[in-house]
Amino acid sequence: MRRYLFSINEEMSVYDFDVVIIGSGIAGLYSALHLDSALQCAVVTKANIDESNSYLAQGGIAAVMSPEDTYIMHINDTIKAGAGLCDPEAVKVLVEEGPENIRTLIDMKVPFDVNADGDLQITREGGHRTRRIVHCGGDATGRETTIQLSKIAMQKDNLHFFFETFLVDLLTDDNGVCGVLVKVGDDFKVLRSRNVIIATGGCGQIYQYTTSPLGSVGDGIAAAYRAGAVLQDMEMIQFHPTTLISDGKASRLFLISEAVRGEGGILRNSRGEAFMQGKHELADLAPRDIVTRCVLAEMERTGDQNVWLDVSSMTTEFFKERFPTIFNECESRGIHLTKDRIPVRPAQHYIMGGVKTDIDGRTNIKGLYCVGEAARTGIHGANRLASNSLLECLVFGRRCARYINGNIVPSYNENKKIKVESKIYHKKLDIGFYSALEAKIKQIMTAYAGPIRSREGLRTAQAELDALAEQIEDAHLSLPYEFKVYNMLQVSRKVVEAAIARKKSVGAHYLTDEEQ
Ligand code: SIN
Numbered sequence: 001m002r003r004y005l006f007s008i009n010e011e012m013s014v015y016d017f018d019v020v021i022i023g024s025g026i027a028g029l030y031s032a033l034h035l036d037s038a039l040q041c042a043v044v045t046k047a048n049i050d051e052s053n054s055y056l057a058q059g060g061i062a063a064v065m066s067p068e069d070t071y072i073m074h075i076n077d078t079i080k081a082g083a084g085l086c087d088p089e090a091v092k093v094l095v096e097e098g099p100e101n102i103r104t105l106i107d108m109k110v111p112f113d114v115n116a117d118g119d120l121q122i123t124r125e126g127g128h129r130t131r132r133i134v135h136c137g138g139d140a141t142g143r144e145t146t147i148q149l150s151k152i153a154m155q156k157d158n159l160h161f162f163f164e165t166f167l168v169d170l171l172t173d174d175n176g177v178c179g180v181l182v183k184v185g186d187d188f189k190v191l192r193s194r195n196v197i198i199a200t201g202g203c204g205q206i207y208q209y210t211t212s213p214l215g216s217v218g219d220g221i222a223a224a225y226r227a228g229a230v231l232q233d234m235e236m237i238q239f240h241p242t243t244l245i246s247d248g249k250a251s252r253l254f255l256i257s258e259a260v261r262g263e264g265g266i267l268r269n270s271r272g273e274a275f276m277q278g279k280h281e282l283a284d285l286a287p288r289d290i291v292t293r294c295v296l297a298e299m300e301r302t303g304d305q306n307v308w309l310d311v312s313s314m315t316t317e318f319f320k321e322r323f324p325t326i327f328n329e330c331e332s333r334g335i336h337l338t339k340d341r342i343p344v345r346p347a348q349h350y351i352m353g354g355v356k357t358d359i360d361g362r363t364n365i366k367g368l369y370c371v372g373e374a375a376r377t378g379i380h381g382a383n384r385l386a387s388n389s390l391l392e393c394l395v396f397g398r399r400c401a402r403y404i405n406g407n408i409v410p411s412y413n414e415n416k417k418i419k420v421e422s423k424i425y426h427k428k429l430d431i432g433f434y435s436a437l438e439a440k441i442k443q444i445m446t447a448y449a450g451p452i453r454s455r456e457g458l459r460t461a462q463a464e465l466d467a468l469a470e471q472i473e474d475a476h477l478s479l480p481y482e483f484k485v486y487n488m489l490q491v492s493r494k495v496v497e498a499a500i501a502r503k504k505s506v507g508a509h510y511l512t513d514e515e516q
Contacts, residue, residue: 001490003226004169004422005483006181006188007476011417014192017042017160018411019404020180022167022220023199025054026142027372027393029149031197031361033108034401037158039408042191044162044182046480049150050143051213053201053373054393057142058257058325059125060135061105061394062387063098066122069130071095078388081127081287082352082381083507085233090378093359094388094395101394102134110148111136124262125386127287131262133387139257139323141390162191166480167219170196170227171420176366176409177227181420183480190418194367194409197400198224199393202351202373203491208446210348211243211255217484218491220374224355225490229363232376233353234491235499235509238384239451240349241267241291244329244342245306251442253347254329256309258386260342261285263322264313267295268341270304289383289508292346292451299345308341346451350389352380352508353498361400367409371397382507425476434485437468441488449496454512455503461496469493 021028024045074095079086113121122131136144153159171179179192200220204212243253261284266274275298280286316338320327355370372393448461503515
């Protein structure tokens with residue numbers, strides 16, 4: 001495996017920072033806002049604030065905010081959804097620190113939805129035994145939260161934003177992480193720091209259909225892996241049961257939030273049968289991996305390309321107000337909720353695994369931290385409980401920032417140049433090669449590493465991905481698109497490798513031919 005994607009062997013000028021954060025979703029922004037304001041921090045994002053999984057999050061944030069709820073109930077629901085693979089210590093931290101982080105967001109003026117009497121509106125999603133999810137803008141929690149956090153962050157003198165700046169690699173030396181190499185336009189730049197937080201989100205775009213934005217290919221996970229970070233639970237890929245079907249070629253599918261089922265939506269087959277009844281005690285609100293498999297089984301049984309979400313238990317007025325984003329998207333596609341059902345099917349949504357961290361976001365590399373979807377804290381086990389993901393960004397983002405505040409490793413020195421040294425690669429491949437490679441990766445991952453897998457299929461995937469890797473391994477890479485495709489391949493191989501190593505079905509990793 002190559003250590004660096006770039007081919008550079010020269011002295012480069014450095015830009016010094018106390019902390020560098022890669023990613024501007026909720027995990028990155030919330031961490032940045034909790035750093036000591038005396039620390040100079042670069043926030044690097046390969047696109048802009050509105051290009052993240054966080055921004056697209058609809059459902060809300062799970063936290064114990066109502067008198068009927070308790071920590072132990074939230075802990076139990078999380079561990080049960082996680083099919084026994086959660087780390088109980090990390091789950092306890094997640095749940096018990098949840099409410100205070102919601103209160104912090106309220107103090108930061110994140111516009112949570114409230115009832116007429118001013119109390120928080122609290123909804124329900126799959127796997128939750130009670131109402132536990134606070135939300136904003138009806139179904140626009142991610143967008144509203146990201147916008148508000150970014151507004152505050154951009155006013156801070158110590159936070160320096162680098163937009164459209166691509167993380168190429170993490171730089172390390174004998175003392176751990178020492179900076180990042182990024183590409184901005186045509187230029188490579190070194191941001192020097194001994195404290196780097198990866199908050200780059202997941203890798204949905206390694207599949208043909210996902211709810212994640214185009215940039216979601218696991219760049220941060222791949223860079224951390226090349227630098228020597230331990231990855232864990234990479235085989236645990238979550239598929240969301242209800243995305244709006246699309247006849248186009250778009251790889252990002254529009255999500256129909258689980259909160260729609262939380263408010264009374266029912267999944268039905270083409271004969272109108274409510275097929276989740278009797279499949280699980282929570283029926284339509286069973287954990288996501290279970291509903292996804294039931295939807296796929298129903299599609300196979302009936303020969304249909306999708307199932308339907310029946311929202312007739314809600315009035316149009318209620319639906320429009322509660323789910324304005326979904327309502328408008330359906331209307332724009334000619335689906336009128338007064339008379340139609342919503343055609344839905346599963347698509348990739350989340351990765352439970354990632355860069356292994358402790359409860360302060362620390363990885364095995366000194367000075368390298370990871371928070372949010374890119375991290376594997378152990379809270380999700382084999383299947384994430386709905387709306388625990390934004391909560392994770394808050395709880396572990398704040399913990400990570402606080403840890404760094406108390407343990408900052410000095411980054412600056414007199415010498416304003418450093419030697420950046422990698423192997424020099426000469427093999428040039430044309431753009432058509434990379435786009436064909438990208439399509440092939442997605443096709444392999446979708447065929448063999450989806451919600452229903454077989455050991456034989458995974459071995460086929462591994463052989464095919466290995467063959468692709470041989471073609472690109474010694475290529476001269478210099479453009480963000482080329483780096484991106486390499487990262488997609490590297491992350492896909494780790495997902496498949498981990499899936500092969502796990503020989504029994506558990507949670508989202510479901511094998512039709514598990515070892516007996
Ligand atoms: C949803 O709104 O259904 C997604 C929320 C989540 O992924 O937790």
